[in-house]
Amino acid sequence: MTEVVVVTLIKTAIILFALLTAFAYLTLFERVVQARLQARLGPNRVGPFGLLQPAADGVKLLFKETSGPATRDRFLYLAAPVLSLAVAFTAFTIVPVSGPTDLVVLGHRISWYVTNTNVGVLFYFALTSLGVYGIFLAGYASNSKYSLLGGLRSSAQMISYEMSLGLSLVPVFIVAGSFRLVDIVNAQRTWWFALPLLPAFIIYMIAGIAETNRAPFDLPEADTELVAGYHTEYGGMKFALFFMAEYINMVIVSSIATVMFLGGWWGPFGILPGPWWFLLKVVAVLFVYVWLRATLPRLRYDRLMQLGWKSLLPLSLAMMMATAVVVVAVQR
Amino acid sequence: MGGLGAAMVILFAFVAASMLVSAVGVVAFRRPIYNALALVANMLGLAVLFLLLNAQFLFVAQIIVYTGAVMVLFVFIIALLNPRADIRLQRPGAEWGFGIVFGVVFAALLLIILSTRALPGKPGPYTPEAIDAAGNVQTIGRALYTTFLFPVEVASVLLLVAAVGAVYLARRRIH
Amino acid sequence: MLSDYFPLLIFVVVIVGFGVVAIVVPGFIGGHRPNAAADLAYESGIVPREGARRRFSVSFYLTAMLFIIFDVEAIFIYPWAVILKSLRWFGVAEMGVFVAILLVALIYIWAKGALEWGD
Numbered sequence: 001m002t003e004v005v006v007v008t009l010i011k012t013a014i015i016l017f018a019l020l021t022a023f024a025y026l027t028l029f030e031r032v033v034q035a036r037l038q039a040r041l042g043p044n045r046v047g048p049f050g051l052l053q054p055a056a057d058g059v060k061l062l063f064k065e066t067s068g069p070a071t072r073d074r075f076l077y078l079a080a081p082v083l084s085l086a087v088a089f090t091a092f093t094i095v096p097v098s099g100p101t102d103l104v105v106l107g108h109r110i111s112w113y114v115t116n117t118n119v120g121v122l123f124y125f126a127l128t129s130l131g132v133y134g135i136f137l138a139g140y141a142s143n144s145k146y147s148l149l150g151g152l153r154s155s156a157q158m159i160s161y162e163m164s165l166g167l168s169l170v171p172v173f174i175v176a177g178s179f180r181l182v183d184i185v186n187a188q189r190t191w192w193f194a195l196p197l198l199p200a201f202i203i204y205m206i207a208g209i210a211e212t213n214r215a216p217f218d219l220p221e222a223d224t225e226l227v228a229g230y231h232t233e234y235g236g237m238k239f240a241l242f243f244m245a246e247y248i249n250m251v252i253v254s255s256i257a258t259v260m261f262l263g264g265w266w267g268p269f270g271i272l273p274g275p276w277w278f279l280l281k282v283v284a285v286l287f288v289y290v291w292l293r294a295t296l297p298r299l300r301y302d303r304l305m306q307l308g309w310k311s312l313l314p315l316s317l318a319m320m321m322a323t324a325v326v327v328v329a330v331q332r
Numbered sequence: 333m334g335g336l337g338a339a340m341v342i343l344f345a346f347v348a349a350s351m352l353v354s355a356v357g358v359v360a361f362r363r364p365i366y367n368a369l370a371l372v373a374n375m376l377g378l379a380v381l382f383l384l385l386n387a388q389f390l391f392v393a394q395i396i397v398y399t400g401a402v403m404v405l406f407v408f409i410i411a412l413l414n415p416r417a418d419i420r421l422q423r424p425g426a427e428w429g430f431g432i433v434f435g436v437v438f439a440a441l442l443l444i445i446l447s448t449r450a451l452p453g454k455p456g457p458y459t460p461e462a463i464d465a466a467g468n469v470q471t472i473g474r475a476l477y478t479t480f481l482f483p484v485e486v487a488s489v490l491l492l493v494a495a496v497g498a499v500y501l502a503r504r505r506i507h
Numbered sequence: 508m509l510s511d512y513f514p515l516l517i518f519v520v521v522i523v524g525f526g527v528v529a530i531v532v533p534g535f536i537g538g539h540r541p542n543a544a545a546d547l548a549y550e551s552g553i554v555p556r557e558g559a560r561r562r563f564s565v566s567f568y569l570t571a572m573l574f575i576i577f578d579v580e581a582i583f584i585y586p587w588a589v590i591l592k593s594l595r596w597f598g599v600a601e602m603g604v605f606v607a608i609l610l611v612a613l614i615y616i617w618a619k620g621a622l623e624w625g626d
Contacts, residue, residue, distance in 0.1 A: 001339075008514040012521045065537045070546035076365070082526035089522045093515055114518055117511045118468040122392040122585060129400020129578075133372070136404070140365065140411050144548035145555070149563075152408075156567050159404060159574040166581045173588035179469060232549055237533040241526065302624030305570065309622045313577065314613065317606055320584070324591055324599050331592060339513070386509055393582050401578040405571040473586030477594055477601055484583060485601070488608040491576045495612035498572035499621045502565050 011114050015092055023247045024054035030290045037294040064236030069143055076141035081241035084134030088248040091127045094120060095255045096182050098265040098274030120179030125166050132158050135230050142233035150229025153219055160305055161210040164312035168203040171323035172260050185264030192263040199319050201261040203312055208253035215293035219301050254285035344384055351377035364410040372403045386460050388468040566624050573616060580609050
């Protein structure tokens, strides 16, 4: 019991630190990659190659004055960013960073995940469905027109893509026969699921990008019409928490993509240890995120909703049934 | 397992107490959005209770469907349908009277049942060990798609009816 | 097993604590100078004339209602997915009927224009 508590606390500290660092450098990564794609230099003044830019941004946000509309709902206004952040972080508990054997430190066997439950990925779906509240309540509590409309749009978008997000993973469940992420990665030892289940992977990535409200689906924060969407009235660290939640959600979507479709910790020829393969794949998926943002224009809101309902939903159902037929047909 | 058992009792007491508080909140808060959020908290508590009973699939299903979908609709409507959402609800005393009467009757029933300990039952095939061995979701899936196949297919018809109803409701509002 | 969820509890408690600290502490560092203009909702420089609450397009409610339907559908599908290999063709047929009925629902809402936005 004590051992579980101590080990979990250490893991929690590592994940907290790792995800915060990932968040900080993902913002820099995004700015630099976008700049290069647009033939600019990007941030390069603070520290060597601009590597201290995230620290400078963090310190600035920390010392910002607290301010917001006087008519805001004070409790919900503060609770919303905490909820968003907690949901984003907690999703990482189910991600196995490496495997298949446990890490042995001083004679203690330590698993590469915080928890590996029977419901596995379904727990991630439960968390995404709670994530809607953070964003909606931020828009509602601010009592500002931009915030409210941004929050409303954002939550309607999130619930619309949640179905496709869930259904696009059903082919993986069928093939692996489990929701446990460890089982799913182990089932990909020879073939990554991205190859046989390519359509499902593409649907998952589109739904995942829309679910995290990122370009080209960043309608809730369409600067030209809604300023900053649901977090228009947030500043300083309160804004930073939403910012963190958004980027950590990107990391989560990339991690789940890695585990579900890209073979998790498995790499060809066994050149690198598992965690490095995992990291490489997550960074590769994150690069796609940034690449799309630098390349594609934003969709119109009605087109966005129709893409989710009229294209992704039927396609993911079709992919699911096709996988079922093929899996049963080749089964002996 | 002794430590875990004690932790579970403490956790149960904590969750049950917060569910009672949030249930009072559902009727006692003066602003509708807080009533709805209290109900969300209550449903999350219910999900944890499912988990403490080892109903892992119900735990996630409860969160995904009730807090993640049904209550989102509630919150949408409460927050946005009424432009003057800040009007405080008027509460005539009669509701409290009914509430107290039913609450006392229900509590008395519970007390009678619990004090007589007339809870018959013997272990069936679905012991916690058997479910863990076969997998929690797998056990539910096998039951749903063999024994309870007909209700499942009827549920899809029910969902179709719900879709028709939703469209009808929305159309009427427009015209 | 239930003990799988115990680390989760610890994790959530720590993370929520982190979030609360991150919200509360900067309040003491950043200071606050009361300013009538800063207390107004931001509307790109225009002084807000009324509150933010207003009626919104019925499409938002419709989306939420339809989402419940397909979310419940998904909940039925997940347990089926992991046992399909033991149900075999019987399982494919079962889900075929289930999904077919829901496709009727999707086609109905599509044809009725419930998925259209605008106006």
